[in-house]
Amino acid sequence: MLTSLSIDHTLLKPDATLKQIDQLCTEAIENKFATVCIQPCHVKYVADKYSVRICTVIGFPLGTATTQTKLFECQQALNDGAQDIDMVINIGKVKDDDFQYVQNEIEQLAKLVHSFGENKILKVIIETCLLNENEKQKLCQIVGDAGADFIKTSTGFSTGGATLDDIKLLRQYSPKNVQVKASGGIRDSNFAKELIQAGATRLGTSSDFSYGDNGTFSPPMDVTNQIQNGTIQHTSGNSNYSSGSGGDSPTSLSPVPMSSGGQFMGIGGNSNSSTSSTPTATTSGGMGSAAAAAAAAAAASRYACVICGDKASGKHYGVHSCEGCKGFFKRTVRKDLTYTCRDNRECIIDKRQRNRCQYCRYQKCLNVGMKKEGNYCNYFLFLLTCYFLFSSYIHTAVQEERQKSGMNGEGESPSSPSTSIGSGSTSTHMGIGSSGSNSDDEMLIEKLIAAELSVEPKIESFHEEECSYDRLLSTTNSQLAHLTDWAKRVPHFSTLSLDDQVALVRASWRDILCCSLAYRSIMAPDCGLDGSYVRPHTAVDQSLQFFITRLYHDVVTIMRELNVDKVEITCLKAIFLFDP
Numbered sequence: 379m380l381t382s383l384s385i386d387h388t389l390l391k392p393d394a395t396l397k398q399i400d401q402l403c404t405e406a407i408e409n410k411f412a413t414v415c416i417q418p419c420h421v422k423y424v425a426d427k428y429s430v431r432i433c434t435v436i437g438f439p440l441g442t443a444t445t446q447t448k449l450f451e452c453q454q455a456l457n458d459g460a461q462d463i464d465m466v467i468n469i470g471k472v473k474d475d476d477f478q479y480v481q482n483e484i485e486q487l488a489k490l491v492h493s494f495g496e497n498k499i500l501k502v503i504i505e506t507c508l509l510n511e512n513e514k515q516k517l518c519q520i521v522g523d524a525g526a527d528f529i530k531t532s533t534g535f536s537t538g539g540a541t542l543d544d545i546k547l548l549r550q551y552s553p554k555n556v557q558v559k560a561s562g563g564i565r566d567s568n569f570a571k572e573l574i575q576a577g578a579t580r581l582g583t584s585s586d587f588s589y590g591d592n593g594t595f596s597p598p599m600d601v602t603n604q605i606q607n608g609t610i611q612h613t614s615g616n617s618n619y620s621s622g623s624g625g626d627s628p629t630s631l632s633p634v635p636m637s638s639g640g641q642f643m644g645i646g647g648n649s650n651s652s653t654s655s656t657p658t659a660t661t662s663g664g665m666g667s668a669a670a671a672a673a674a675a676a677a678a679s680r681y682a683c684v685i686c687g688d689k690a691s692g693k694h695y696g697v698h699s700c701e702g703c704k705g706f707f708k709r710t711v712r713k714d715l716t717y718t719c720r721d722n723r724e725c726i727i728d729k730r731q732r733n734r735c736q737y738c739r740y741q742k743c744l745n746v747g748m749k750k751e752g753n754y755c756n757y758f759l760f761l762l763t764c765y766f767l768f769s770s771y772i773h774t775a776v777q778e779e780r781q782k783s784g785m786n787g788e789g790e791s792p793s794s795p796s797t798s799i800g801s802g803s804t805s806t807h808m809g810i811g812s813s814g815s816n817s818d819d820e821m822l823i824e825k826l827i828a829a830e831l832s833v834e835p836k837i838e839s840f841h842e843e844e845c846s847y848d849r850l851l852s853t854t855n856s857q858l859a860h861l862t863d864w865a866k867r868v869p870h871f872s873t874l875s876l877d878d879q880v881a882l883v884r885a886s887w888r889d890i891l892c893c894s895l896a897y898r899s900i901m902a903p904d905c906g907l908d909g910s911y912v913r914p915h916t917a918v919d920q921s922l923q924f925f926i927t928r929l930y931h932d933v934v935t936i937m938r939e940l941n942v943d944k945v946e947i948t949c950l951k952a953i954f955l956f957d958p
Contacts, residue, residue: 384412384570384574384578384579384580384581385409385411385412385580385581385583386411386412386413386414386415386433386462386559386561386580386581386582386583387402387405387406387409387411387413387414387415387583388414388415388416388534388561388582388583388584389402389414389415389416389584390415390416390417390435390438390439390534390535392417394416394417394420396420396423399416399420399423399424400427402414402416403424403427403428403430406430407428407429407430411430412431412580413430413431413432413433413461413462414428414430414431414432414433415433415434415435415462415464415582416432416433416434417434417435417438418434418435418436418451418454418455418458418460420434421434421455421458421459421460422458422459422705424459425458425459425460425701425702425705426459426702426705426706426709427702427733428702429688429702429729429730431461431462432459432460432461432462433460433461433462433463433464433501434455434460434462434463434464435463435464435465435466435503435533436448436451436452436455436463436464436465436466436487437451437465437466437467437468438464438466438503438533438535439466439533439534439535439536440466441465441466441467441468441469441503441505442468442470445482445483445486448465448483448487449486449487449490452465452487452490452491453490456490456491456494456498458705459701459702459705461497461498461499462498462499462501463487463491463498463499463500463501464501464502464503464530464559465484465487465500465501465502465503466503466505466533467480467483467484467502467503467504467505467517468480468483469505469508469509472504472509472513472517477516477517477520480517480520481520481523481524484500484502484520484521484524484525484526485524485525487500487526488500488524488525488526489525489927490927492525493927495691499527499528500525500526500527500528501526501527501528501529501530501559501580502517502521502524502526502528502529502530503530503531503532503533503561504517504521504529504530504531505531505532505533505536506531506532506538506540506541506544506548507532507536507537507538507539508536508537511547514544514547514548514551515547515551517529518547518548518551518552518553518556519551519552519553521552521556522552522553522555522556526556527555527556527557528556528557528558528559528580529548529552529556529557529558529559530558530559530560530561530582531544531545531548531558531559531560531561531562532561532562532563533561533562534561534562534563534582534584536562538562538563539561539562539563539564540560540561540562540563540564540573540578542572542573542576544560545558545560545573545576545577545578546576546577548577549576549577549578550577557579557580558577558578558579558580559578559579559580559581559582560573560578560580560581560582561581561582561583562582564581564582564583570583681698682698683698683699683700683702683703684697684698684699684746684747685697685699685700685703685727685732685739685742685743685746685748686700686702686703686727686728686729686732686739687728687729688700688702688703688729688732691704694707694748695707695708695743695748695749695750696747696748696749697746697747697748699748702732703732703739703743706732706736706739706740706743707740707743707748710736710740710743711750715736717735717736717737717740718737719735719737719738720735721735723737723738723741724738725737725738725739727739727742822869823945823948823949825867825868825869826868826869826945826948826949826952827944827945827948828867829864829867829868829948830864830944830947830948830951832863832864832867857891857894858887858891861883861887861890861891862883865879865882865883865955868952868955871955871956882955882956883955886954886955889954890951890954890955893947893950893951893954894951897937897942897944897947
C-alpha cells in the first residue's frame with residue numbers, strides 16, 4: 379500500500395531556489411513524507427530551519443568522483459544535518475568488471491554513515507538503465523555485503539528511470555536486510571502503487587507527482603495495512619502525529635531495517651512523534667510493536683535537546699542538542715547576529731515552536747550552557763595544545779642537553795661530538811646497514827624493537843568510557859613525554875646534530891603517534907594507547923567523532939588489511955622519524 383511514509387519528496391534540479399526548497403519542506407511536513415531529498419548545498423539551510431528528515435545525494439549524478447571525494451561530501455552532508463545519504467556508484471568500474479572497487483567504496487561510505495548513529499541510512503544508486511541483468515544481480519549482492527541499507531534504481535538524470543521489472547529483480551536478488559528504492563519517472567500514484575507491490579519500500583518523487591483525487595496524502599491514521607513482501611506486517615493501528623514533526627514515528631507502514639537496539643531506522647523526520655495508541659506489528663523475529671516502540675522510545679530518549687526537546691544528535695557547544703539548534707547557535711555566533719523579541723521575551727521554545735522567536739531561542743541556548751567557543755575550537759585547540767606540549771618537552775630536553783655538554787648558542791659543541799636529545803651519550807656515525815650483512819640488519823631490527831618496547835605503555839585492563847578532549851589530551855600528553863626517550867634509542871639518531879634531532883622529531887611526532895595508535899588497535903580493535911576503547915560513538919562532539927573515524931578509516935583499516943607486524947611497525951616509525 380502506498381503511504382506518505384513511502385515517499386522521499388525530491389528536488390534535485392540544478393536551478394532549484396530556496397523558495398522552492400521551502401515549498402518542498404512545507405509539503406513534506408504537511409503530508410508526513412519520509413524525507414526531503416535535496417542537493418548537498420541545501421542541507422544546512424533545511425536542517426537549521428525545518429524539523430524534517432533530510433536525504434541528500436553524493437557523487438551525483440554521474441558517480442565518477444573518487445572515493446575520497448565522495449567520503450568528503452558524505453562527511454560534510456552528515457555534519458550539516460543529513461540523515462539519509464544516496465550515493466551513486468561508479469558505473470564505469472562495473473563495466474570494467476571491477477566489482478571489488480565498487481564494493482570497497484560502498485563499504486567505506488557505509489561505515490562513515492553508520493558511525494554517525496543507528497538512524498543514519500545509506501542508499502546506493504546503481505543506475506539500472508545503464509546495466510544488464512547480470513550486472514544488476516551482482517550489484518544486489520554487493521550492496522548487501524558492503525553494509526548499505528537500500529539499493530536504488532536511478533538518479534533521474536540518465537537515460538531512464540524505475541521500471542517494474544527492475545524493482546522485481548532488485549527485490550529478488552537483494553538480501554532481506556536491503557530495501558529497494560524506486561526513483562526516476564514516477565509521475566502518478568497508480569505507477570507508484572505498482573512499484574510498491576513489486577517490492578519497493580521507498581519512492582523518490584518530485585513536486586509534480588500526482589497524488590490522486592485530493593492532490594495530497596493523508597497521514598496514515600486508522601490504517602489497516604499488511605505488507606506481504608517486507609519484514610514488518612501491520613495488522614491494525616491508530617497513530618497520532620504531532621503537527622510539524624516531520625513524520626517520525628515509533629513504527630512504520632513500510633519495511634525498514636531494525637537496529638540492534640530494536641529501533642526502526644530511516645522513517646520520518648528529526649523528532650519523535652507522540653502516539654496515543656501504537657499499531658500492532660510483528661516482525662520476522664516475532665517482536666511485537668509494543669516492545670519495538672518501547673525500544674525505539676528508549677533509544678531516542680537517551681538524550682534530548684536541552685533547548686527544544688527534540689532528539690539530540692550529540693554534544694554540541696557543551697550541551698546535548700539537536701542538529702537544528704546546533705546549526706542555529708553556530709550561525710548566530712559565526713555571523714554575530716542580533717535578534718529582537720516581538721513579545722515579552724518569554725516565548726516558548728520547543729520542537730514545534732523553536733523557529734518562532736530567534737531571540738528567545740538564542741537566550742535559551744545561552745541559559746542552558748551553550749558556549750560560544752564551542753565546537754569550532756575544540757579540535758584545533760586539541761592539536762594546538764599537543765603541539766605546545768611537545769614543544770615544551772623538546773625545549774626542556776634541548777636546554778638540559780646544552781647545559782650538560784656546554785654547547786654554544788649556535789647548537790655546536792667546540793670539543794665534543796653530537797649528543798642525543800635527553801641523553802649524555804655519544805657515538806660516531808654509522809650508516810644503517812652499511813656492512814650489507816644480514817647480521818647487521820638483524821641487529822638493527824632488534825634495536826628498533828627494543829626501543830619500541832622501552833616506551834610501550836603497559837595495559838592491565840581494557841575499558842570503555844566517554845572520549846573527551848581532556849581524556850585524549852591526557853593520553854597524548856603521556857605519549858609525548860616518552861617520545862624523545864624512544865627517539866634517542868633509535869639506532870644512529872644520536873649521531874645527528876642536536877638541532878637536526880629537534881627538527882626531525884618536531885616534524886614527525888603526529889605520524890609516529892598515529893602509527894602507534896593504529897598498531898595498538900590492530901591487536902585490540904578500537905583500543906587507544908592507554909587501554910581505553912576509542913570509538914566514534916563515544917566522542918563528545920562531531921569534530922572529535924570525525925577525527926576518530928578518519929583515523930581508523932585512513933590508517934587502522936589499511937594496516938589491518940596489510941597485516942602489519944611488530945617488525946614492520948617499528949621500521950615504519952623509524953622511517954617517519956628520519957624522513958617526516
